[in-house]
Amino acid sequence: MRDLMSLAERPGIITLAGGFPDTESFPREKFDEIERVMAQDYLASLLQYGPTEGLRELREAICRVMAEEGARCDPDSVMVTTGGQQGIDLSIGTFVDPGDTILAEGPTYPGAVPTFTRYRAQVRHVPMDADGLIVDALEEMLDALDAEGVRPKLLYTIPNFQNPAGVTMSRERRVRLVHLAHDRELLLVEDNPYGQVRFEGEALPTLWELDQGAGWVVYLSTFSKILSPGLRVGWVAAPPPVLRKMNLGKQAADLCSSTMSQRFVVEYLRRFDYREHLAHVSGIYRSRRDAMLTALEEEFPAEATWSRPGGGLFLWATLPDFINTRELAARAIERHGVAFVPGGGAFCDGRGNNSMRLNFSGVSESTISEGVHRIGNAIGEMIELQKAFGGGE
């Protein structure tokens, strides 16, 4: 995916591939104000190593950010990570031995797939529908694995505005999922980078909150989407004994996260209401999502389907079976100057080859329309090729 992103940096290429939040609208005067206080009060300390678990003031602020979603937490249950990605890496690294089975939605976050591979996890995908992960299907899968003598180490899930599917797990399923986790002693790794990037509907309870401190949920999130990804500041909330293990992993991985970035987040949250900034960028994303949905109606073939996310950064489109989206992506970049993420990268079992992830947060509405138009042209060419050469019927 990152390789595609760097291809997509060539001039003239429209990229719907990345997960870039809008950073253009961040106000310079706020940056200047933060920098002033950093220089004046924290210069020596922000240039120094910090504690592995992160600055105490930041962990306290993170608890307040979590409380916005009704997730109660205390600073001793929080560890700062180098972006949300490191939270995934440390979760998998802490719980998974080579060859262990883990569960993840199908499709799952494409950026988690190399992490699963890195720790040699065997991944089984749990299907989703418009209401998110299908808990019945999960239960059947657990039974089947049990019959095989396989005990999955964890379920990695993104309940809100799932990346890449763009769907949200319903309240009823969340409750059932946590009950099931308790019954079956299944650890849930809840990744929630997008929960507050909401355009529509009400916030639903986090799995963390529904667990009520029973210890079956490790919660991951990040400031990447609510403030800035360039800071690389994310976090893990977990029961302290789990956190101690993950802390050892972080010591080995990078000792601590950028103290300068952490201090920036602390001073930003102290001075400004992040929810205002978030409301502003979410408004931008909503318009961009609408532009994308309109363009898809106009440009994609009638057989195509796609999700209609109520938040987040991505939607997931599925094309007729005979269209391989990896081939389509190569054609789209080379001949049409547009990039997206082919769906195969969101599965560990070879599926997803006629699907694609489209990002609507990173570019303007007119660019989105033009980008989808170009993908539509590339699809049209593949359909023509199929008519000319393909199919035995």
Added chain:
Amino acid sequence: MRDLMSLAERPGIITLAGGFPDTESFPREKFDEIERVMAQDYLASLLQYGPTEGLRELREAICRVMAEEGARCDPDSVMVTTGGQQGIDLSIGTFVDPGDTILAEGPTYPGAVPTFTRYRAQVRHVPMDADGLIVDALEEMLDALDAEGVRPKLLYTIPNFQNPAGVTMSRERRVRLVHLAHDRELLLVEDNPYGQVRFEGEALPTLWELDQGAGWVVYLSTFSKILSPGLRVGWVAAPPPVLRKMNLGKQAADLCSSTMSQRFVVEYLRRFDYREHLAHVSGIYRSRRDAMLTALEEEFPAEATWSRPGGGLFLWATLPDFINTRELAARAIERHGVAFVPGGGAFCDGRGNNSMRLNFSGVSESTISEGVHRIGNAIGEMIELQKAFGGGE
């Protein structure tokens, strides 16, 4: 080690445990100047994701920093890492399968030990003397391993001002080591965080340069000691095919390093001569080292020995056999208010129990004298205890 560091944050405790460079002397007007240009010209981009391999301008600047030590490199052979620690983690993660044997100096960097453990490497230690790693001993060890049918995946080495031993590998041994690596097809992971933190003597050639592009050296370094550790900006130089593999590891680990930190380093290096800052802090460290050597002569028992580093941040002291430095460290922190790193953490095979690592960069000369005085008292108590209760002779 990090746990000790957090203990050592209690008020009144003198810590000679950490590896804290001096950040107090960083000039505020330079920080302000950099922040101004960051706000004016790079605000949206420094808040955004960057490429996994790091900002191009930073990779170019890194090549110039390496050139100061005579190490030629091009930006395509460089990847930015989240501190030097991530360079170690990615090197081990890329080359080591669980159960593989690797080689490291004995003692080795205590912060690398959890990384070795994380990837389940079997570590064999190569002995050192005042001229660094003993290449004859390495050769014998390779022969012995060969006879066992074991092929070590790599040698992790810190040729300059080794952490924790405080010794530097001689020129002759460097030449022999690289020849041996070529002959025996042994990958060298050269960690060089301290090479430019030199108080005495001439710079010696890096293994990277001696390898002359043959591909048997992966080079690691960091801005932690030459600018600031709080930025968490380090780097790897490696042949591009190796770097591509490590790039995949970095995607899984944290996607990219803090763009804000990277931009800060770029703009700092563009405007100021980092060698001036380095000369300034190195002068401070030299005086602190001298204070520590003087205090050791006065306070430590006659049977103790220690290294006399010509640069870097650490020295290594060895006490009489009967003194367990883990016990000593507990006594020193609890009863005498002083922290150091017990030597056992620098070995993977149970050795080092009568040794300790002492840091001389992080606190003032008078604090160093007082700290060594306190450790001396703790040692005195242990010697008294030994006389009263220990020993069967």
